[in-house]
Amino acid sequence: MISFSTDILKKQDIYLEGEEPPAFLEVEDSEMISFKDNIHYKLHASMVSGGVLVKGGAGTSYDGVCGRCLENFKGEFENSDICLFYEELFGAELDVTEDVRAALVVEIPINCICRDNCSGLCHICGNNLNKNKCNCQEADNVDSPWSKLNNLKL
Numbered sequence: 322m323i324s325f326s327t328d329i330l331k332k333q334d335i336y337l338e339g340e341e342p343p344a345f346l347e348v349e350d351s352e353m354i355s356f357k358d359n360i361h362y363k364l365h366a367s368m369v370s371g372g373v374l375v376k377g378g379a380g381t382s383y384d385g386v387c388g389r390c391l392e393n394f395k396g397e398f399e400n401s402d403i404c405l406f407y408e409e410l411f412g413a414e415l416d417v418t419e420d421v422r423a424a425l426v427v428e429i430p431i432n433c434i435c436r437d438n439c440s441g442l443c444h445i446c447g448n449n450l451n452k453n454k455c456n457c458q459e460a461d462n463v464d465s466p467w468s469k470l471n472n473l474k475l
């Protein structure tokens with residue numbers, strides 16, 4: 322739970338920094354992505370006219386299975402632009418947990434790939450093209466109607 326007393330806030334800004342367990346996300350693990358690491362957050366709360374402003378960031382890492390090459394990999398996601406506003410509450414404990422969760426959950430990657438330029442698997446032999454080249458592509462080109470064009474020297 323991430324919360325603080327608004328009474329203190331009247332006297333000074335509050336800096337919140339800490340960790341929450343992966344269950345904080347309330348997102349079930351899937352075949353493609355699982356959460357095993359703590360969520361880190363760093364927030365700054367201050368009084369502004371009419372209310373309380375909470376800004377900062379939160380992030381964590383995940384264990385993914387690449388959608389292209391099927392390898393396991395470690396990825397990260399974060400929201401470094403969290404900005405929440407609450408109307409003034411007097412003498413209350415302000416719980417920002419749900420809003421921080423919502424701001425972070427939207428950053429969970431939808432396309433789970435190990436890296437932007439992942440070459441994936443050869444669709445013929447299943448070889449991981451990030452690790453080794455195979456001859457399938459070349460053989461493929463020979464049969465391609467464009468292979469003559471590829472060899473054309475201009």
Ligand SMILES: [Zn+2]
Nearest residue numbers: 387390435439
């Ligand atoms: Zn990959």
Ligand SMILES: [Zn+2]
Nearest residue numbers: 443446455457
């Ligand atoms: Zn191949």
